[in-house]
Amino acid sequence: MHSVKFYPSNKSVSVRSGTSLLEAARKAGLEVNTNCGGEGICGKCKMIILEGDIPDKVSWPFNEAQIKKGWVLACLSLVYKDLTVEIPKKHRGEGNSTPVSENFGEEDKPHINELHYKTLPVVTKIYIEFEPPTIFSGQADHQLVSNGVKKRLNIPTMQMGLKIIKILPKVLRNNNYKVTITVGLRRDIAEIMNIEGGDTESSNYMVIVDMGTTTVVAHLVNAHPRTTVDSASCYNSQSIHGSEVTGRMIHAERKSVKVLQKLLVDDINRLIVMLCERNNVDIKNINAVVCAGNTAMEHFLLDLSTNNIRRKPFIPVTVEPPPLRASEVGLKVNKRGLLYSLPGISGWVGSDLTAGILAVQMYKKKELGLLIDIGTNGEVILGNRDWLVATSASAGPALEGASVECGMRAEPGAVDKVFVESGIIKYSTINKQPPIGICGSGIIDLLSVLLNEKIIDRSGRFIDENRTSETGEANKRRFVLVEETNQEDNSIYLTEKDIENIITAKAAIFAAITIIMQRLSLKFSDLDTFYIAGAFGYYLNIENAINIGLLPPLPLDKFKFSGNTSIKGAKLAAFYQEAFNELTRIRSATTYYDLLGADDYVEEFKKAMFLPHTDIDYWRAIS
Amino acid sequence: MKIPEIRTTSKSRISTVTIGALKADGGTRGSTITIGGQSAMPHLSFDGESPHPPVIAGYISDIVPDWPDFLKEAIGSEINSPLEWAQKAVEEFGVNLISIKLRGGLAETKDKSPEECAGLIEDLLKTVDVPLIIWGSGNEEKDRLILQECSQAARGENCLMGSATESNYLTMAAICKADKHKLISEAPVDINIGKQVNILLDDNGFSLDDIVMFQTTAALGYGFDYVYTIMERARSAGLQGDKLMARPQLCDVGEEVWRTKEATVGEDILEGWGEARKRGPMWEAVCAEGYLQAGADILIMAHPEAIRTIREIIQ
Structure with missing residues (x-):
């Protein structure tokens, strides 16, 4: 066994000979960025060996200075000696240790209220003051509570576990028959999950x-x-x-x-x-x-x-x-x-989608809507109150900030907007924190800006040598958005490989949209509302998304950026039983169209592998 | 019974491209060739017009290609000298223009310098007075230098330069703009990339009217059907209003056919296939004829017999 000590967390772990550094870090409970799952493909799990040495070091993707300093890829580095290792800031998967509030609250409150649902949450707490029994009017404790809840909630069937029944006498009498009952709804049956003294209605989390x-x-x-x-x-x-x-x-x-x-x-x-x-x-x-x-x-x-x-x-x-x-x-x-x-639709269309449909309420509208959920699996739903068709396409994680070297989730310090002001490329970060990476919305903006500024061409290749720099690898260039001179490798940049991943992601989603529209003989202009969902945090610049061809060129007022609709829909279902039941309705009303059966998918995908699209006339004609 | 009207009218025309410059236009060519201008699919003369018939470019290489003896014999000893070969192609085989490949620029062959290559182009321009198609060695890095030198050497002659791809289009567009040449836009059997290269060139201010498209050619039996449909789709899109695809098209038949087993090996290997001496040129001719149907405007061809057959078909 060898000991491996990780900085800056100061965590040590002991591992068998031949264990990879990545596994060691996981064993130590540390999160490390990796997209490929430790196969030496993504080059994200970078670490610096401070003390000790490993055999068979791999030089890719480092430059000479980094190799001398002891940079390694954790997944390809096997431990055969005691080591002291630093995980550079950018390569720590920090999510689990420093989570961040994202956009909710102000934004989703009016959304939920305007839907006019009135029913109960899936788990509800009710405070009841029972009449203490007398010799003339006495019910058993169990029946007293059950009947009370039935009456209050208008629920026909009620069940209660023996554990709860056992504690009833004590809780009722110790609290003067003033108790709060937790009721969980399991489809049509209500279950009394708990009973406690006093009024705790307000802490039903x-x-x-x-x-x-x-x-x-x-x-x-x-x-x-x-x-x-x-x-x-x-x-x-x-x-x-x-x-x-x-x-x-x-x-x-x-x-x-x-x-x-x-x-x-x-x-x-x-x-x-x-x-x-x-x-x-x-x-x-x-x-x-x-x-x-x-x-x-x-x-x-x-x-x-x-x-x-x-x-x-x-x-x-x-x-x-x-x-x-x-x-x-x-x-x-x-x-x-x-x-x-929550209920989903098929093996490849899950409850994140039904929840999304619930969140944007497209299944209640007469007008034709299209919802795209931009995630690792890009999902597309088209329809209205009469019919819904869903499909999904594997897009890869680029638009979530993964598979992009400096990519990150939408959290404080992430570059979320990139724009040009008086000829200079500028950016802003979430919560105005110092920049540590770039998230999905920033990636879309940056690609659009690079295209407009003629730093890349429509294939995504760098064409401006003055505004890009060499990466150290032969013929590889990158665009540096945030230059960090004092700490190497802390600058924020975009490489051609990153751009390729982004274009692939947007092409996969756009091709799915195109095919589903074609199958129903619809044109983009037939759409009344184009809902966009995804883990983008607060913001998505629609014009830039159109400019790179993630979205078709439609009038901007047709687009509705809906954020994380999966969580919004799930929240609605949790808050209102009526909404929960609608998920089942949505599930049965939605037809899944599998792109595996679409022999023109590859063709549409290839057409979309361009900025904005090979059918560029369509973009030019409208925008 | 009334016969229904089935004529298809096109929304646009294929662009017209002229290659070569006469003395009056600042060049030294004795003739120029003009291609394109169609308003109908090939051979559908009732739908529209095809004002400029397809042309044949004689295949010339600066080194002797690895070809079967019967083909080399058909061309004659002139194959050993690109200048004599070109002259014979024009005078005896009757080609409309010359396509020269500077394979000798490759390190693996003769590693000729860009200056040597340019010298050959200058000599070639003196030897023949038909327009030229100039290709590099096939190595992208080296071709940046070779084609730049050759382009300058042929300045004002309005040659057709080969070729602009997704990765070198910036250089090629700059060279051809500077020296006033036409440009081949090349794609690897992919109609989308074909269109994309044109968009990239257009984005860079290179006029679409100076482009001839090359979708890469496949010999009969080696993906011919893929290329055929791509060319046909490109032409059809061009006629239906897609300006980016409304460009003349080129096929390098000679290069591909003479690499295939079917066109080159004898009866000792392909039993019952007939004499290679006859089969080879037939293979080239049939392949070229197929591409004429798909919408080819320039056919690069090698065997004098095949050239003769296709010339007759065109006439």
Whole structure:
């Protein structure tokens, strides 16, 4: 065994000979950026060896100075001696240790109120002052409570576990029959989950989770009144087994789904603990976890086999799991707390999509709408109140800030806007923090600016030698947005490889949009509203997105930037049972069109592998 | 019964490109060639017009290509000298223009300097008075230098330079603009890239009217159908209003056909396939004829027999 000490966290871990530095870091509980899952492809898990040495050092992707200083890729570096290692700031996956509030609250409050839902949250707390029984009017404690709740909530069937029944006499009498009852809705059946003394109606917390392939986002909400308290996000730790779900499914099949379940559940637990600590909320007061995510993610969460999802005819185990005890999957909330895994559509269109449809309410409108969810898997839904068609295309994580060297999630310090002012390329960061990386919206802006400034051509190649610099690798150039002179490798830049990944992502999504429109013989001009969802934080510059061809050139007022609709929809479902039930309706009303059967997809994809598009006349004619 | 009107009218025309410059226009050519200008698909004369028939460019290389003996014999001993070969192609084979490939510039062959290559172009311009298509060695880095020198040497002669790709279009556009040449835009059997290269050139202020498209050529049996459909789609798009695709097209038939087994090996290998001496030129002619149907405006060809056959078809 050898000891490996990591700076700056000062964590030590002891590992067997031949363990990779990446595994060692994970064992030490440290998050390290990696997209390829430790296969030496992405070049993101950079570390500096301060003391000790490793055999067979790989020089890529470093320059000479860096190699001399001891830079290595953690996934390709095997430990055979005691080591002291530094993880440079940029290469730490910081999500789990320093989460950040994202945009919610002000923005989603009016959104929820204007929908006129009136029903109960999935878990509700009611304060009841019972008449203490007398010799003339006496009901058993169990029936007293059940009838009281039935009457108040107008619910026909009620169930109560023996554990709760056992504590009834004490809780009722110790509190003078003034108690708060926690009621969880499991479809049509209500369950009394807890009973406690006094009025605690106002601390009915739930956690809403968007389980993205690349990013996991959690919102802490209170159901009384319905408010979002805080939010946090982290990169999905499953990415060590591949940046896309297919790789993870293969891993699950070879090893076990449990491995992936644990990584995901640990991520969610960490976010929950963090949210609770930050807001002084007792974890026991979290009565429900409501999760949305793609179908594979939901399977991983529930430890269900994903083997058949990736094989023809792509059949999942379930697309509508019943509510379960959250503790059954290892979520650390109230022991009787419920886990709602929202209903999805098919093996490749999950509840993040049904939640998205719910959030933008397109299934209630007469007008034709199109929703795109820009994530690792780009999803497209087209339709109105009469019909809905969904499709999905693998886009890669570039627009979420991953697979871009200086990319990061939308959090403080991320460059989120890039613009030209008096001929100079400028930027702004989230919360005006010093820049540490660039997030999706900044990436879209920067690409658009580089194109307008003729620093890149429409193929995404650098064509201005004066405004780009060499990377150290032969024939490789980069555009430096933020120059950091004192600390090497801390500047923020974009390489041609990054640009290629971004173009690939936008092309995959745009091709999916094109095909679904073509299949229904619709033109872009037939669309009334174009909803854009994705983990972009506050902001997305629509004009720039059109300029690079992520979006078609439509009048700007047709676009509606809706943010993270997965979490918004999941929140609606958590807050209103009516909305929850609508998910089932959405599920059955949506037809999934599989692009695997579209033999013109590749052609459309290739057409879109250009800025903005090979059919450039269409852009020129309209914009 | 009334016969229904089935004529297709095109929305636009293919651009007209002239290669070569006469004395009056600042060059030294005795003739020029003009291609393009169509308003209908090939051979559909009832739909529109095709004012300029396709032309044949004689395949010339500065080093002797690795070709079967029967082909070298058909060309004659002149194959050993690019100047004599070009002269014979014009005078005896009857080609309309000359296509010269400077393969000798490759390090693996003769590693000729850009100046040597340019010297050959100067001599060639003196030897023949038909227009020229000038290609580099095939090595992109070296061709930046070779083609720049050759372009200067042929300044004012309005040659067709080959070729601009996604990765070198900036250099090629600058060279051709400076020395007033026409330019081949090349794509690797990909209609989208074909269009993209044209957009890139257009973005850089290179006039689309000075472009001839080259979708890469495939010999019969080696992806001919892919290239055929790409050329046909490109032409069809051009006629239906896509300005970026409304450009004349070039096919390098000779280069591809004479690399195939079917055109070159004898009956000892391909039993029952007939004499290679006859089969080879037929293969080249059939391939070229196919591309005429797809919308080729310039065919680069090597075998005198095949050239004769296609010339007759065109006439």
